[in-house]
Amino acid sequence: MLKKLFIFSLMLMLFAIPSISSARNATIKNVSYSVETTQHGVQYLHVELATNHPVEEFSANFNPNDKSQLIFRIKDARITSIPRQEKLDGEIGRKIFLQEVDNDYVQGKLYTKGELTNSSYRMYSFEKDDNHKTNGVAIDITFAGQRGANSSANSNNSNVQIGDLSGKTITIDPGHGGSDTGAIGPNGYTEKESTFAISQNLANILTSNGANVVMTRTSDVDVYAPNASAANELQARVNIGNRASSDIFVSIHCNAFTNPSANGTETFYYAGSYNGQRLASAIQKELINTNNLRNRGVSTANFYVLKHSAMPAVLVETAFISNYNEEAMLSDAQWQMQFAQAIARGINEYFNG
């Protein structure tokens, strides 16, 4: 009996210890929203994330590079099988994405129609009581006094001034195309579509800042021939950059992995290329500042286009199309412009920084 009790209390300890130190105590079970009106007649968007246990630590900040994006974090939280992406009212909020990151956080992104300021959003927690059916966190967003301001236009603009790139020839290589879709995301969005949209935006931005831009493809085609060998296809792309005597070669791709939780941004250059490393670092830094994704850093790689380009060359893995949340970003027109603007700023820093 005594022995049994000892074993029982030992088991309790074994179970108790991990539960004390284990992360993700609060499970997000539901996302809902409503448009409410204050007593002063101002409309605001109220978003609620219902959780099973009270949420103790959370934070929210708007993205300084895209003020129509509120990034929030909930510590020790997980997500159940609810959708990771929800449309919002469409007038104040556009959509919300949720993602589990870093073992113990849930990171969310809430896209608004107007630009956020410090006073236009509020995040707070609530506990199950007479007024609340569950525990959870809420985000209220209001654009009182700035309604109708069309602020998202700026982040969709390819006429952004980034620096003087006149005299620079830049080859942009939208990864894949034609018979080669590249990787395909869980919702069916293809890498070739994303790389092309980002590359087109990038070409427009660079051109409007004076650069001479050469594209390896300007539509959804194979550059060499449909179903060609990788070497033939990639050499055809390299040839375009080399024949144009480009100053740099920038290949745009999306990453993919069998585990859908893999995520983040990574930029590659050819080992030993000092300028390749400089260009990769500048682009990577700007991308991370903009997209707030996991920074996988810059690395060397033997990729064909890096090895055979006569000029400094980089290959940008913008984000993981195999990741539900990042596929949503890669397929979003506003994000495609954000990725392009970040890469353009990195290129400008390489030439003018």
Ligand SMILES: [Zn+2]
């Ligand atoms: Zn690719």
